[in-house]
Amino acid sequence: MISVSEARQFISNYTGRSSVVTLPLVEAAGLTLAADIFSPVDVPFFHQSAMDGYAFCYQHWQQQPLSVTAHIPAGSWHTQQLAAQQAARIYTGAALPIGADTVVMQEKTQLAGQLLHITDEQLQQGSNVRPRGSEIGKGALALHAGTYLNAAAIGFLANLGIACVPVHRKLKVSIIVTGNELLQPGNSISHGQVYESNSFMLTAALQNLPVIQLATQYVQDDVPATISAIQAALLYSDMVLLTGGVSAGDYDYVAAAMQACGVQQVFHKIKQKPGKPLLFGQKAHQLLFGLPGNPASVLTCFYEYVLPAIEAMTGQPHRRVQQVQRRLSDTVYKKAGLTHFMKAVCDDVQVTVSQAQESYRLSSFATVNCLLVMEDEATCYEKGELVNVHVLPTTI
Ligand SMILES: Nc1nc2c(c(=O)[nH]1)N[C@H]1C(S)=C(S)[C@@H](COP(=O)(O)OP(=O)(O)OC[C@H]3O[C@@H](n4cnc5c(N)ncnc54)[C@H](O)[C@@H]3O)O[C@H]1N2
Numbered sequence: 001m002i003s004v005s006e007a008r009q010f011i012s013n014y015t016g017r018s019s020v021v022t023l024p025l026v027e028a029a030g031l032t033l034a035a036d037i038f039s040p041v042d043v044p045f046f047h048q049s050a051m052d053g054y055a056f057c058y059q060h061w062q063q064q065p066l067s068v069t070a071h072i073p074a075g076s077w078h079t080q081q082l083a084a085q086q087a088a089r090i091y092t093g094a095a096l097p098i099g100a101d102t103v104v105m106q107e108k109t110q111l112a113g114q115l116l117h118i119t120d121e122q123l124q125q126g127s128n129v130r131p132r133g134s135e136i137g138k139g140a141l142a143l144h145a146g147t148y149l150n151a152a153a154i155g156f157l158a159n160l161g162i163a164c165v166p167v168h169r170k171l172k173v174s175i176i177v178t179g180n181e182l183l184q185p186g187n188s189i190s191h192g193q194v195y196e197s198n199s200f201m202l203t204a205a206l207q208n209l210p211v212i213q214l215a216t217q218y219v220q221d222d223v224p225a226t227i228s229a230i231q232a233a234l235l236y237s238d239m240v241l242l243t244g245g246v247s248a249g250d251y252d253y254v255a256a257a258m259q260a261c262g263v264q265q266v267f268h269k270i271k272q273k274p275g276k277p278l279l280f281g282q283k284a285h286q287l288l289f290g291l292p293g294n295p296a297s298v299l300t301c302f303y304e305y306v307l308p309a310i311e312a313m314t315g316q317p318h319r320r321v322q323q324v325q326r327r328l329s330d331t332v333y334k335k336a337g338l339t340h341f342m343k344a345v346c347d348d349v350q351v352t353v354s355q356a357q358e359s360y361r362l363s364s365f366a367t368v369n370c371l372l373v374m375e376d377e378a379t380c381y382e383k384g385e386l387v388n389v390h391v392l393p394t395t396i
């Protein structure tokens, strides 16, 4: 059995970046830029008024009334040069006429006929004007490769006139659920049956990630059926998530089926709880995770291994699971040998381990916000001790 850190290293050895595609801006939201983006234009593209008011030449003004000779709404272009002692009625976003360098807000003026009196004592040369290229100059670096395209980044790129950008494409992920005992929710249950929850949980977990989820397959504990499902998934997937069938029982066929499909087994079993029987394999650029069937094991392995792999493969710069340190509210014990990921609740100061740690139980997982990490050789963490905590994302 390998350690948690060895498992992370093995997985990261096989997480190549997804290929680059050029997508329209809105489709690129939530993905990561695959190249530096330089501005194709000056923004603003002209000296621009920041207010509704009057544009004029500050130097020629000399505190004298100005004659209003032009009217410039946003989107129009006034071609005549303003003479000294002239002003133009101008609106927010409009281009300054040639000869003007300053705008006074309309609230700080008085108009008598065509004569404009400026009453703004704070006014300076250049007030209320956004100079050409003051946001960004033509040819300057706008966003660097590796930037996560959030709403602001998408808006910024649109503002530069850019319609499409190169990004790391979404991963195609398939789920294969194994188990004879499983029954879809909504049906009445018989003795020996178990409601199937893993596919629902994984589908929900994948929803806010840079992933295209392909069809989920449900297979009996049967080698040929498992092989066919893996082969079908490998036709189109970058990543295959299997659940169940990876421990020591006579009906645990996933490892053999992966091997029959030409998948190289990278590791099987980690010194951890829950999720000890995790199986990880690869074929060409494709990664396969055999997640142990117990639902809390599936989710723990998802947060600890699958999610970081998805983030790495799609070039995502931020880690959704945050590593922090908190003080323990109560002493916690465990046996030496395995790293424990314990469901817990933390605030800004302390962490409290929850009840219901067993891996068949999801109730506590549904209400906690973090996993306390107890290292493999540790047997006791004392109340008040500073401990490592993995804060779970609220959106997954
Ligand atoms: N002799 C041993 N037995 C077990 C070991 C071991 O080391 N030696 N490991 C235990 C651990 S730890 C885990 S975790 C489980 C993993 O088992 P499998 O991956 O083979 O999963 P199954 O046996 O198919 O199922 C385990 C458990 O989870 C329920 N399950 C499975 N799939 C679903 C699903 N889609 N939705 C809801 N519940 C599911 C299943 O009914 C079982 O109760 O093995 C231990 N055994």
Ligand code: MOO
Pocket (backbone or CB within 6 Å): 272, 273, 274, 275, 276, 277, 292, 294, 296, 297, 359, 360
């Ligand atoms: O690892 Mo198993 O997930 O402890 O039950």
